[in-house]
Amino acid sequence: MDRRGRPGPSYLDPGSGGPDNDFTNRNTTFMTWNLLHLARMLKDAGGIPAHGNQRSAWDAGCRFDFANPEYR
Numbered sequence: 001m002d003r004r005g006r007p008g009p010s011y012l013d014p015g016s017g018g019p020d021n022d023f024t025n026r027n028t029t030f031m032t033w034n035l036l037h038l039a040r041m042l043k044d045a046g047g048i049p050a051h052g053n054q055r056s057a058w059d060a061g062c063r064f065d066f067a068n069p070e071y072r
Helices: 022-044 055-059
Strands: none
Touching: none
């Protein structure tokens, strides 16, 4: 961000230096590699379990694996 709080140039904007930035390129490559491996592990395991990922249960007041402070 600049001194006025505006975002700087995007990765591929002319003069941004994005494609030449080793830090960004390295970390993007690592993240992509890790996400691909995570996707394979999730697929092999049958996906993400539904427990803790149910919007209807959350809306009904369930808080998965959180202790209820009223019973402490």
